[in-house]
Amino acid sequence: MKVTVNKNVCIGNGMCIGIVSEAFKFGEDGKSQAYNTDPELADLIREAEENCPVGAIIIEEDD
């Protein structure tokens, strides 16, 4: 699983961090960044993607 945050879209809402702080954190720009894609977190990361208020999280699933 590859996870990226589109910085042009992210509004620093922190919803993803509220859902799974083991996978997302605030960068110095106040926007979210993905730092851990441990397979054990996959479901929570998908939940974060689904709940992002602006759809800034992009997940590419492994084949």
Added chain:
Amino acid sequence: MIAITNDLLDPQAVSDPYSYFKQIRQEDPVYWNDRWKGWIITKYDDVYALLQDPRISADRISKQVMDKMPTEGKYVAEVMKKWMPLTDPPNHTRIRKVLQKAFSPRVIGAMRDTIQNIVNQAIDEIEKRERIDIVSDYAFSIPSNVLSAMMGLPSEDFDKIKTWTHDLNTLVFIDLSVKDRHMKAFLAVKEMSAYFEEKFEERKRNPGTDLISSLIEANEGGILSPEELIAQSILLFQAGHETTTGMIANSLLALLKNPDQMKLLKENPSLINTAVEEFVRYDGAAKSVVRVATEDIEIRNKVIKKGERLLIVNASANRDEEKFENPDQLDITRDPNPHLGFGHGAHYCLGNQLARLEVRIAVSTFLQRINHLELAHDQLSWESTMVGRLLKSLDVYIKI
């Protein structure tokens, strides 16, 4: 000191907040307003930074304000204090997580056909007329019908919901001209609470696919108390209603005042996405938000002391000449457009996806079906509030 009225509700400042805040922004961007007894924040960078600063609290109904209120007002304030926009993390995060599911881009995207039908019906009702008020005859019906459809509420309940929302807003938006506003808001909240309580019970017995059912589902495990859930339902009506109405009207007004942009959008309907972002930047429905400092904050060589309040003026940030080129010009092709019209940070508008979609459909369908649109007169009248940018009416001549 700046040579400008310190009355934030001065008629001139209400009708043209952009010139008013421009002067403040250019002369004293972190300005202490002695009359309101708070700081006025007007630069883009400061608004952006403060909206995500953990030293700023959204819990702004202070004990002093509560103490001054009559019993009825206190009751309403207790409900409002549970509203998500007035809470800080971790409470805020807990509440938002339940509501967010129902407002995610995917869920809202699936609402497109429902919204289109509501907009089509709204135009069917006005298109034969020569003169309409865009606010009451068109814009108003769209968010309220969309919310009712989302919540699965019958249309016959609609008039009472409209009255409740209006009565509640006399207190929320501090309309000093309504002397019995505390009592009005109190009765509205009491009746709305009973109404939603009944709806929640109904949906628990017969779950559906509506917003109330999904709130119950998202609240599985009782993340929110029943009182909290009902407070948020009242909030959704209160918040989603007048702002979206205002946004639709402000967008059409912006086009009326900029005929070249109206022509451009009519000829290129695919510009609607960037156009709506620009409408929100240029004349959004939310002018500013109130916050409170929980620690001393130093900013531009001034110190905002712990406990002092701030008016964070998104409308001014969106016209900051250091951030936007030609900020006072409406440019529906502007891209990127990093406006702060929906706020920023933890309290970024929950309903942004829904509002964007409603405004896109409401504006583009209007322009497609109404061939000629012209202001009936130039006497625009705006609601006299510090936070909203809402037209009382927008009278136009139309022809299909």
